[in-house]
Amino acid sequence: MDRVSAAFYPVGMSDTDGRRWHDMGGRDAGPVPQDEHDFALWEKRVDALMMLCSDKGFFTVDGLRRVLEDMGEEAFETMTYYERWMAAVNQNLIEQGVYSLEELGTKMEEIAARGDSYGEAQDV
Amino acid sequence: MPHDHHDHHHDGLSASGHPFRSDNDEALTYWQRMEIAARELLIEKGIVTPAEVAAQIDAMDARSPANGAAVVARAWTDPAFKDRLLANGSDACREMGFDVGALHLVVVENTEAVHNLIVCTLCSCYPRTLLGLPPDWYKTRAYRSRAVIEPRKVLREFGLDLPDHVTVRVHDSTADMRYLVLPARPAGTDGMDEAALAALVTRDSMIGTGLPRQP
Structure with a gap:
């Protein structure tokens, strides 16, 4: 941090520099993990739901980002990328009144009863 | 039960050489259940159609x-x-x-x-x-x-x-x-x-x- 920006942030504002956790640029971190995976069907579906709901005007990428950022650093460390996206898409849809928490809960219980794997839990 | 089986590469790598992440045959997770639930609710309410979701994924797969x-x-x-x-x-x-x-x-x-x-x-x-x-x-x-x-x-x-x-x-x-x-x-x-x-x-x-x- 240069002198001007160091002076801008009040000392003791936080244990870092006043930035939120997701504002990671320039922080210390370990080696870049180079492993990659091909996205699973359910991950692509989360992505597709985000794009479709956004195209249809229910929320924007800013709405997605707001929830992702508010979920905090622990969620970043413990959940996968599309798990976090799913949580954010769901939060936006509930806020928009697209479905209720109760409808979601009922549906998720119904799905749990269909089978033990993602393939078995499809309603087809 | 219908089961969405794809061809499995038994060396654990896909055609592009990447490991498959635990997928359709692994234990159903909470977030996967939420994805299915959200998608089905959106379909039931007439907001999206299964065809739109499939087309979106096809378009995603086509972008490389x-x-x-x-x-x-x-x-x-x-x-x-x-x-x-x-x-x-x-x-x-x-x-x-x-x-x-x-x-x-x-x-x-x-x-x-x-x-x-x-x-x-x-x-x-x-x-x-x-x-x-x-x-x-x-x-x-x-x-x-x-x-x-x-x-x-x-x-x-x-x-x-x-x-x-x-x-x-x-x-x-x-x-x-x-x-x-x-x-x-x-x-x-x-x-x-x-x-x-x-x-x-x-x-x-x-x-x-x-x-x-x-x-």
């Missing part, structure tokens, strides 16, 4: 680094196109049928003196239309944090050791502005046509963590 490679190869062979690409990336890509929507696409050119690298420090913004979905490492804390402060060290982890006389420029993407690196055309490619050149252009060379293949 081959799109970006075609743009790069065109820029290498058509100086007027290259000028348009560097002036307005979104419009130039649209000419080739790659619609980046409302996003501003900024194309940054690598030369003998300058090497460009792209990152999204805040999230995972990436030129999806041209490169497909971002690789896992692009979204990691390590890449997001370090690319902007010690890019040469990060590049060395990717096997790219740039000489000191090369200036490294790092571009931080936003929700509305995406970057694509136009790599330098490799030497020894004078006689090659656009299709052959495109085959040299790797995904990482368009992110800046790699260079094009040598002919």
Whole structure:
């Protein structure tokens, strides 16, 4: 941090520099993990739901980002990328009144009863 | 029970050489259940159709680094196109049928003196239309944090050791502005046509963590 920006942030504002956790640029971190995976069907579906709901005007990428950022650093460390996206898409849809928490809960219980794997839990 | 079985590669790697992440046959997770529930509720309420979801995934699968490679190869062979690409990336890509929507696409050119690298420090913004979905490492804390402060060290982890006389420029993407690196055309490619050149252009060379293949 240069002198001007160091002076801008009040000392003791936080244990870092006043930035939120997701504002990671320039922080210390370990080696870049180079492993990659091909996205699973359910991950692509989360992505597709985000794009479709956004195209249809229910929320924007800013709405997605707001929830992702508010979920905090622990969620970043413990959940996968599309798990976090799913949580954010769901939060936006509930806020928009697209479905209720109760409808979601009922549906998720119904799905749990269909089978033990993602393939078995499809309603087809 | 209907079961969505795909062909399984028993060495645990996909055709593209990546491990499969635990998938349809693993124990159903909470977040997978939520995905199924959200999708079914959206369908029941008439907001999306199964066909729209499938079409969205087909379109996602069709977007790959081959799109970006075609743009790069065109820029290498058509100086007027290259000028348009560097002036307005979104419009130039649209000419080739790659619609980046409302996003501003900024194309940054690598030369003998300058090497460009792209990152999204805040999230995972990436030129999806041209490169497909971002690789896992692009979204990691390590890449997001370090690319902007010690890019040469990060590049060395990717096997790219740039000489000191090369200036490294790092571009931080936003929700509305995406970057694509136009790599330098490799030497020894004078006689090659656009299709052959495109085959040299790797995904990482368009992110800046790699260079094009040598002919």
